[in-house]
Amino acid sequence: MAKEKDTGRKLVAQNKKARHDYLILDTYECGLVLTGTEVKSLRQGRASLADGFVQIDDHEAWLHNVHVPEYTQGTWTNHSARRKRKLLMHRIEIDKLEQKSNESGHTIVPLALYFKGGRAKIEIALAKGKKEYDKRQTLREKQDRRETERAVSAVRRRQRA
Numbered sequence: 001m002a003k004e005k006d007t008g009r010k011l012v013a014q015n016k017k018a019r020h021d022y023l024i025l026d027t028y029e030c031g032l033v034l035t036g037t038e039v040k041s042l043r044q045g046r047a048s049l050a051d052g053f054v055q056i057d058d059h060e061a062w063l064h065n066v067h068v069p070e071y072t073q074g075t076w077t078n079h080s081a082r083r084k085r086k087l088l089m090h091r092i093e094i095d096k097l098e099q100k101s102n103e104s105g106h107t108i109v110p111l112a113l114y115f116k117g118g119r120a121k122i123e124i125a126l127a128k129g130k131k132e133y134d135k136r137q138t139l140r141e142k143q144d145r146r147e148t149e150r151a152v153s154a155v156r157r158r159q160r161a
Contacts, residue, residue: 012042013113015049022109023128031088032120037071041149042120047113054096054108054124100126
């Protein structure tokens with residue numbers, strides 16, 4: 001009997017700083033080529049996308065600097081924690097990303113690492129670096145949005161009472 005696959009999305013790691021430091025232009029979902037101990041380590045919910053980036057070499061997308069710690073019960077076959085990993089994408093997507101990332105100021109960053117239907121997936125984004133004043137403006141907008149939500153909820157609470 002075939003085992004039913006979980007279709008939900010189980011988040012392993014998220015790169016919140018990327019959304020703060022970069023203006024996200026386009027996002028893509030990719031598969032990853034992983035070893036067995038990497039998958040086991042990811043299933044324990046251990047990974048860091050903080051310094052990660054994607055580079056395209058010979059029409060292949062590679063994920064660099066993502067830290068997947070060694071599996072604790074692993075043997076001599078354990079993986080290297082910061083090795084480069086191949087991304088599984090369609091050729092058209094890779095060509096489009098390569099063309100756009102060669103433009104000045106553009107880069108490709110990982111946003112989230114998760115399991116979907118039992119398979120490890122990564123969400124990457126074509127991004128453009130923000131200037132310092134853009135970051136301050138984004139924080140100000142976020143703070144203003146929070147303040148208006150608080151005010152609205154306070155008014156609703158007073159109306160109920």
